[in-house]
Amino acid sequence: MKKILPSLTLIAIIAIIIIIFLSMSNKKQMTVIQTGNNTFQPIQIIPNHFQDTQCGMTLVSDKHSAQAISPDGKTWFFDDVGCLALWYNNIKFQKEVILWVYTNDTNEYINARNAWFNRTDTTPMGHGFGAFKNKQEGLISFEEVILKVLRNEDLRNPYIKKELLGNNGSN
Numbered sequence: 153m154k155k156i157l158p159s160l161t162l163i164a165i166i167a168i169i170i171i172i173f174l175s176m177s178n179k180k181q182m183t184v185i186q187t188g189n190n191t192f193q194p195i196q197i198i199p200n201h202f203q204d205t206q207c208g209m210t211l212v213s214d215k216h217s218a219q220a221i222s223p224d225g226k227t228w229f230f231d232d233v234g235c236l237a238l239w240y241n242n243i244k245f246q247k248e249v250i251l252w253v254y255t256n257d258t259n260e261y262i263n264a265r266n267a268w269f270n271r272t273d274t275t276p277m278g279h280g281f282g283a284f285k286n287k288q289e290g291l292i293s294f295e296e297v298i299l300k301v302l303r304n305e306d307l308r309n310p311y312i313k314k315e316l317l318g319n320n321g322s323n
Contacts, residue, residue, distance in 0.1 A: 279308060
């Protein structure tokens with residue numbers, strides 16, 4: 153009996169661990185690509201349900217998010233405009249893809265190609281691009297955002313950060 157008790161205890165502990173892992177994996181089913189978006193409109197973000205296609209981070213809100221919809225209705229999600237820019241650079245259907253960004257000034261999704269961007273927002277992945285519907289002095293176009301990200305000329309670069317934010321950028 154003394155030899156059986158440690159074995160049963162070990163089996164019970166292993167069973168409990170397996171049950172915990174299985175229950176955790178069932179609860180967190182993240183969506184990276186959603187199919188069937190034949191309206192080609194942005195999908196409402198459900199916090200902690202969508203995962204950024206580029207960096208793998210979980211989207212916790214609309215703020216700074218972006219979405220891309222292919223002609224066949226597949227939707228990709230991004231928690232940062234910089235992640236969208238990196239992904240966009242590597243796709244073959246750039247001309248056909250519909251790009252949405254969530255704006256700081258109107259709190260809605262708009263076509264990314266029509267948006268204007270500042271470079272100093274605090275964003276989930278640190279790229280720093282905040283989208284705006286209305287053009288203001290100092291904002292840049294989507295094409296410029298793509299170039300800045302590809303050239304590493306965003307807030308992830310400490311020299312650019314210091315240039316844009318001054319002493320506050322040296323954190």
